[in-house]
Amino acid sequence: MQAVCLRQVPQGMPQAQDFELRQLPLPLIGDGQLRVQVQWLSLDPFLRAQLGGRYAVPCPPLGSIVPGYGIGTVVEDRSGRFQPGDVVAGMTGWAEFAAMEANAASLIDAALAPVSTAVGVLGVPGLTAWAGVRRILQPKAGQTILVSTAAGAVGSVVGQLCKAAGCRVVGIAGSAQKCAIVTDEFGFDACVSYRDADFVASLRAACPDGIDGYFDNVGGAVLEAALSLLRLHARVVLCGLSDQYNRAERPAGPNLGPVIGARARLEGLVVYDHLGDFAQCRSELAQMIAAGTLRYREHIHDGLASAPAGFIGLLNGDNLGKALVRL
Amino acid sequence: MQAVCLRQVPQGMPQAQDFELRQLPLPLIGDGQLRVQVQWLSLDPFLRAQLGGRYAVPCPPLGSIVPGYGIGTVVEDRSGRFQPGDVVAGMTGWAEFAAMEANAASLIDAALAPVSTAVGVLGVPGLTAWAGVRRILQPKAGQTILVSTAAGAVGSVVGQLCKAAGCRVVGIAGSAQKCAIVTDEFGFDACVSYRDADFVASLRAACPDGIDGYFDNVGGAVLEAALSLLRLHARVVLCGLSDQYNRAERPAGPNLGPVIGARARLEGLVVYDHLGDFAQCRSELAQMIAAGTLRYREHIHDGLASAPAGFIGLLNGDNLGKALVRL
Known part of the structure; x- marks a missing residue:
């Protein structure tokens, strides 16, 4: 073979x-x-x-x-x-x-x-998104949720679950083409490319009232920008650090000052802790796919x-x- | 006048x-x-x-x-x-x-x-310690809790509250003299000076099984060292950033990788949110002072x-x- x-x-x-x-x-x-x-x-x-x-x-x-x-x-x-x-x-x-x-x-x-x-969508990426949303973000109708790697297997599900919960959802992705997919296909309210020169200003414009939750798969400058938008008692899912996977040295992280000011909670997520919920997750997501409310x-x-x-x-x-x- | x-x-x-x-x-x-x-x-x-x-x-x-x-x-x-x-x-x-x-x-x-x-001890510093311990750290008997600025008005109370809860408590302070006060007078199990050249190694030796909770008033390199010791589901109170109060630029923060691995929770604390608990806090702490179990x-x-x-x-x-x- x-x-x-x-x-x-x-x-x-x-x-x-x-x-x-x-x-x-x-x-x-x-x-x-x-x-x-x-x-x-x-x-x-x-x-x-x-x-x-x-x-x-x-x-x-x-x-x-x-x-x-x-x-x-x-x-x-x-x-x-x-x-x-x-x-x-x-x-x-x-x-x-x-x-x-x-x-x-x-x-x-x-x-x-x-x-x-x-x-x-019905595998580990779907479970990652589901566990982060259900266990940590716990979004409520009317809140603004920010999602990194929004065009990807995890981020696209995070955003759609938050939309289903009645949130305004803003994505971060790596190109204008991806951002178009995020808004047109996955139904996010807005999407900003982290590769744009004016990324931080665009992100701020897309989240004029700040954010109540953030799902981070990236770390580094993208996380730093997200932390600057935290509203009171915001929750942040720390799930990945793609910013540093290809670096020999681990770069410094974001300054955590805004976390104090916002009384925010940052919490690490490892999907394997949630394997016991896989059946429930898969059933929920499959129903959403069948109903046309979850795309992948x-x-x-x-x-x-x-x-x-x-x-x-x-x-x-x-x-x-x-x-x-x-x- | x-x-x-x-x-x-x-x-x-x-x-x-x-x-x-x-x-x-x-x-x-x-x-x-x-x-x-x-x-x-x-x-x-x-x-x-x-x-x-x-x-x-x-x-x-x-x-x-x-x-x-x-x-x-x-x-x-x-x-x-x-x-x-x-x-x-x-x-x-x-x-x-x-x-x-x-x-x-x-x-x-x-x-x-x-x-x-x-x-x-019965004022805002005491309330800060009390709220961080009761609302966020929630220490349990047998856990190891790490406390920054351990000789100070907040840290000394944090450590003694955690000792009273049956924890092993390790302090971080800024000199050998302060460390002696932290262990001899405030009853911490160990204390390490962040000004020592071998600070990180000493801290690791003082916390051989890692830490279940950390109360941070410092940020920067001290927080980074603490994050490297997080045990599963550890909690971190982010309460101050004395490392940067005197700097013109806000320095980068710690790398957050260990937070993911430990499924840890970092939470911002602002004491003024807890003013409604001041009477309860003051009464508890005063009783401890009277009983000789809280020193200041x-x-x-x-x-x-x-x-x-x-x-x-x-x-x-x-x-x-x-x-x-x-x-």
């Missing part, structure tokens, strides 16, 4: 030569395991943190298959829990076939929505060999929607 | 020549007001923020009396609410006599504790003319205990 392996640990922005397409034997499976033929790979920013040794799970050894979420069809089951033909999601890695522990694989209901959504977008790369370029594009902000590789 | 007036707005660390001792006429009072003979002035770090225009209350005009809390004896009452001889606390400013609005003056119970405590320390400067030097010493960290001027 083909697999994409880690050739060297990326320094700064990952490059194509950090990865290597190799021919490997099919993985063996033992009792309690499944062999899965991979259909979809999920490309996620946290992989960059993991490759840099800044993640809960360590960087894999050089030469091994690049880790990552995927979706595949069961071709052999030695657990007694799945049938050949079942579609499952889990840590497949970047390969055509994967050996998975049955208890780490989740069955995908293909009737619920297209199976690719299991790593996007996929940016599909074709073929396993396109995974490195797709991942690099994701880190550059080139993707429009949840980044996937279709095998 | 004598008064200390603002001669120029301090740039960086305040200097003696920023202030001026002047002879002024006694203040006139109208209906609803009192004339008070000032006995005690409270020297507080927030005054530096106010003089720099970084506070809820603006910097007073040049030439006017330096604002500040004080305690005095009522010499004339035109409100019908006080008797001559009553002791009251409020915004007296740095002067021998003050005209105060009766509804902004609070009667001090001289039987409860020495009246000077009304601007210290005062650093007394004698004479109105000593106020500028006392204030500068406070900002330099020279004081040992709540800084007061005795008139």
Whole structure:
């Protein structure tokens, strides 16, 4: 089978030569395991943190298959829990076939929505958004909520959940094209590009009364700008630091003075704490999709060999929607 | 009467020549007001923020009396609410006599504790500590709590309240002498000086299992070091930024990565939100003082003319205990 392996640990922005397409034997499976033929790979920013040794799970050894979420069809089951033909999601890695522990694989209901959504709007990104909104932001009708990476798999769901709660929702994204998607397709009230020279002034103009909540996936200057807009008792979900994933040194953070003045609450969110709510989350989001009140977008790369370029594009902000590789 | 007036707005660390001792006429009072003979002035770090225009209350005009809390004896009452001889606390400013609005003056119970405590352990510093501990830190027995400015009027009370709740309490102060006071007099389990070259290593050694709560009055490098020790679901009270009161530019803040990993909560505290709890706070703290379980320390400067030097010493960290001027 083909697999994409880690050739060297990326320094700064990952490059194509950090990865290597190799021919490997099919993985063996033992009792309690499944062999899965991979259909979809999920490309996620946290992989960059993991490759840099800044993640809960360590960087894999050089030469091994690049880790990552995927979706595949069961071709052999030695657990007694799945049938050949079942579609499952889990840590497949970047390969055509994967050996998975049955208890780490989740069955995908293909009737619920297209199976690719299991790593996007109905997967961990959807759960991240849902947990941040329900557990920390707790938006109320009439409030203004600001959302970073608003065109992405997490941010687009955050904003739509807050819209459904009756909020005014403002997005931050990385280009005029993304901002157009955020407002026209995801229904945000406004969107500002952090790459604009007048970003801070534009953000302030889009949030003239400040913000009651902010969902941060970025850190750095974007978080600093958001903190300057905090209203009394605002809540901030600290969920990611994409601003620093590609940097050798961890840059300084924002000055926290405005947090005191606003009596604001900043709270760290790690989605894996909320896996117990996955069924509830998935059911709510699927109902919203069926009702037409939750939209999502996929940016599909074709073929396993396109995974490195797709991942690099994701880190550059080139993707429009949840980044996937279709095998 | 004598008064200390603002001669120029301090740039960086305040200097003696920023202030001026002047002879002024006694203040006139109208209906609803009192004339008070000032006995005690409270020297507080927030005054530096106010003089720099970084506070809820603006910097007073040049030439006017330096604002500040004080305690005095009522010499004339035109409100019908006080008797001559009553002791009251409020915004007296740095002067021998003050005209105060009766509804902004609070009667001090001289039987409860020495009246000077009304601007210290039983005053706004005590309320700040109490509100931060009761409302945000919510310490539980067996937890480790870290406290900045541990020898000061706020930090010393924070630590003793957390000790009373059964916590292990570690302080941060600015000298070996202060650290000795923090452990020997206030009963903290350990104390580390942020001026030591090996501060971060010492702090880590004093908190080998990390921290469940942190009370920050400092910001900057001290907050950064504390964030590196956060345990899961730790809480951080953001209450002051003494690291930056004397700087022209607001420096960058700490990197917030550890907040995500720890699922920690950082929350801004402004003591004036909790004035409604002052009676309850004062009663609890006074009982602890009477029972010998809450200690406090005062650093007394004698004479109105000593106020500028006392204030500068406070900002330099020279004081040992709540800084007061005795008139």
